[in-house]
Amino acid sequence: MDVKQLRYFVAVVNERGFSGAAAKLHLSQPSLSKAIRTLEGQIGFQLLERTTKRVDLTESGRVFYQRALHILAEMDIFEKEVNEVKAAGSGEVRLGMIESVKNWIPDVLGWYREEYPDMHVVLKEVLGRTDIEQALREYEVHICLTNEFIDTPDIVTAPLYKENLVLVMHADHPLANRIDVELKHLEGEPFIITSKGFQTRVNITEAFKKAEISMNVCYDADRFETILTLVEAGIGISIIPRNYIGGTVPETLAIRELDSPSLKRTVYLAYVKNRYRPPAVEALLQKMLSI
Structure with a gap:
């Protein structure tokens, strides 16, 4: 069993059939059907109830589907973190921010320029809770300055100032x-x-x-x-x-x-809790928290 097989299986479930999943995956339908049968043979139980009109999960398949979603989500994060490690050599930190910090941030960036002169800083305006969460989770920014308190297990929002x-x-x-x-x-x-x-x-x-x-x-x-x-x-x-x-x-x-x-109100520093950050990025985060 490999990650590719899990992606195929999840696609079939999400598309409620083989034809839609095959089109989405750019595979032939027979190839996709064979891959799912191979997966079922490897794990030793049936995942899908196949009818002429649609495909449904078996009871065991429902448990397997939830675990597959979790594994694939973790793999996506892992792949992004690997890319972060590879990109660390490019010397770039991406900082999300709201407009009102424009008179607070210069002192921080002045310090950062002296300590890390080779780092390139990208400032990205990120407004609204949904955009903030998306920017952090999809690795569009490393850190975000916001007036939104985000109460989720994977994102830390630390108060900076009033x-x-x-x-x-x-x-x-x-x-x-x-x-x-x-x-x-x-x-x-x-x-x-x-x-x-x-x-x-x-x-x-x-x-x-x-x-x-x-x-x-x-x-x-x-x-x-x-x-x-x-x-x-x-x-x-x-x-x-x-x-x-x-x-x-x-x-x-x-x-x-x-x-x-x-x-x-309070201005917060938001960042993903368990995300890998290159040392130069982590230094900027810790500097902001210490002010």
Whole structure:
């Protein structure tokens, strides 16, 4: 029994028959049928109930199928890790990140450049929990900086630092004359918000909901850069991470802190728990955790 036979068997089960599986595997149907019969002969029991219309698993076949899925998943991870080891000599680290870390990451990368001058760093914007999990599991990135806490057995999310979400508006906006701005003052204001699926949007809508205030959403945008451009043009107001703006606030903008627990959040470092990482990649991960 080998991995190829397991892949053939799983394909037949998933396609509910030999013809679809053969087409997917680019094999002839007789060759595929022979391979499955050979597998059944090697293990000593029947895996499939064959009828003229479809193929079903036997009781023993159902147990075998689940184990085959597990083995193939482990093999896929093993193959990716082998490729990682081979690629380690290329000296590349791929870092997923959210926009708001743009003013936090330079110091880390400055240190990394001094310690590992031959390493090439690829920065990839990864937004939304599904994209983060996919990027980590499919080896698109080694590490990911995110505001999403990912509660899964295979991914570690370690807290790095706290950040506040603040109100941003044009410097000439009437609310810019107030020192203390509350959520109730924002009711009816044309609001620019991050698109659905983004954690920032969840934080903001939760804050308004808890305050029992309606939000007049006029514009959705994927990037804080776009949001700030619209705010500076006087199109509307928004709430974004304070860290994204940096130490110097542009003269065209005014920012105000808002008193809401929902507008305070954590930035995490996410990585696959049992994944092999080349020493230079592991050093970057440990440096981030130590800050």
